Amino acid sequence: MHPPEDGKKHRSRRNFLGQALTAAGTAIAAPSLLQQTTAAQAEKPAITPKPGEMSVTLNINGKQQALAIEPRVTLLDALRERLGLTGSKKGCDHGQCGACTVLVDGQRVYSCLALAVMQEGRQIVTVEGLAKGDILHPVQTAFIENDGFQCGYCTPGQICASVALLDEVKRGCVSAITPDLSTPPQLATLSEAEIKERLSGNLCRCSAYNGIVAAVQQATGQAPPSPAAAMLVREPEEIPV
């Protein structure tokens, strides 16, 4: 990874988690610091592309970012290696684990399978862009309050996926286990099974799943969320044939 070019102190994940656990609910400065960093980078003139590179401008967390990159650079690598936005994590790098999940035009995608040059003109939001200044996104607060992480590596992807999940339910999207396709579930009655199915594109190797499900339940406005959402095994209904 390139060192921060502006010399400003970057917040580490450990630092973030430490503060989050000791001062849950209080203001967290990370987003504003990162915004200063990205604003400083955006003021720099675009770098002249080297042979094999292309000039692209990406809209990330509301800021235009000029880059000179090879077409083969994924959105994930552009975010992490070029822009210092290390919230999105590289897990499997093959679209299987979800740690790299970001929002593109409001929809969740795996940034490891997206080519950065293809994202021009699209609105990209990473975990760093979810908080409004010092105010955390309700899903971020819910993850802290329900301990939706252990090692925390999958957390940025889980949070981005959960933010998208809430929006999808609001828009009336169905899932593979929605019993009746003409009756999409509502946030207030979204079941554990629906939450689990809809978050199945994100893996957590610590198995913090129960806290994650509880966090999503809280974010849907369901109260109170189950203290530790129960492990649910779906037994298929017996169908006489």
Added chain:
Amino acid sequence: MKNFAYVRASSVKEAVQQGSNPGALFIAGGTNLVDRMKVFLDEPAQLIDITRLEMTQIEQTGAGLRIGALVSNTAVADHPDVRRNYPMLSRAILLGASQQIRNVATVGGNLLQRTRCPYYYDNAFACNKRVPGSGCAALTGINRIHALFGASDQCIAVHPSDMCVPLAALDAIVEVEGPQGKRQIPFTEFHRLPGDTPQRDSNLEPGELITAVVLPPASFAKSSVYLKLRDRASYAFALVSVAAAVEMAGNQIKTARLAMGGMAHKPWRFVEAETFLSGKSATAETFQQAAKIALQGAKPLAHNSFKVELAQRAIRRALAVSAKGGGVA
């Protein structure tokens, strides 16, 4: 990933012209292509980004529901007409991959995704699909997920798509445009059996671009199901999957459609079983016989004979649920 030249096509005509360049490939969602490029299975000299083309509409036409090739999987599955009239297509899409992939994966790209045979993905092994003439490590390897029908002694891989299974059952039409102009391909003739050229998955000609998939009107499709069986509850490819549709007239089967995934190098239609079902009573006995007819030509390999029984049970269940009006199978 090897570097490549990147161009963004601004019209179908321009895309088709560029598509004939040596080493050129189209890219839309890229969820399978980028993944393959990362492990050097594909090393295109040029990628033609088609995502800005006007192929993003779902519209009712005289021929049926026309779905533009760039419509995302999510948009198809959530479309009111698809939910209402072709529920097995909605379910099949929603049972495939994850929301993050379905949001960017396109209808056209779904048809062109390649097998997940592990020997194809691992270049330490021989694979005629990856390197024609190099052999097939799956033949004598762990062939648990491989084909029961239509395989050759050069390739026993199966087609991985969920979406394509109901499209085969629905007699969908694939619209393509290429250097020789436009043409329509019946869905069941779009994909190929491996034969001596397993490196070719489809009957697309070089430079041809999928522009749309058309679903003909089908009253039987309203009571349809998609049943997918896999090693875990979510986000995995099917061991076997069934797209079934049964239209009833009283307690008598008027029309039936039956196609399966995980069976062959292409979505596999069971026409003989469909014919048998027509006019029969919807009973457990009827469904059992249909399942037996469907699987009678199966050629199991060393590790996948379990699929023969699994497939028959899946067919029986899918037909039973479909005859009762459909829903979650």
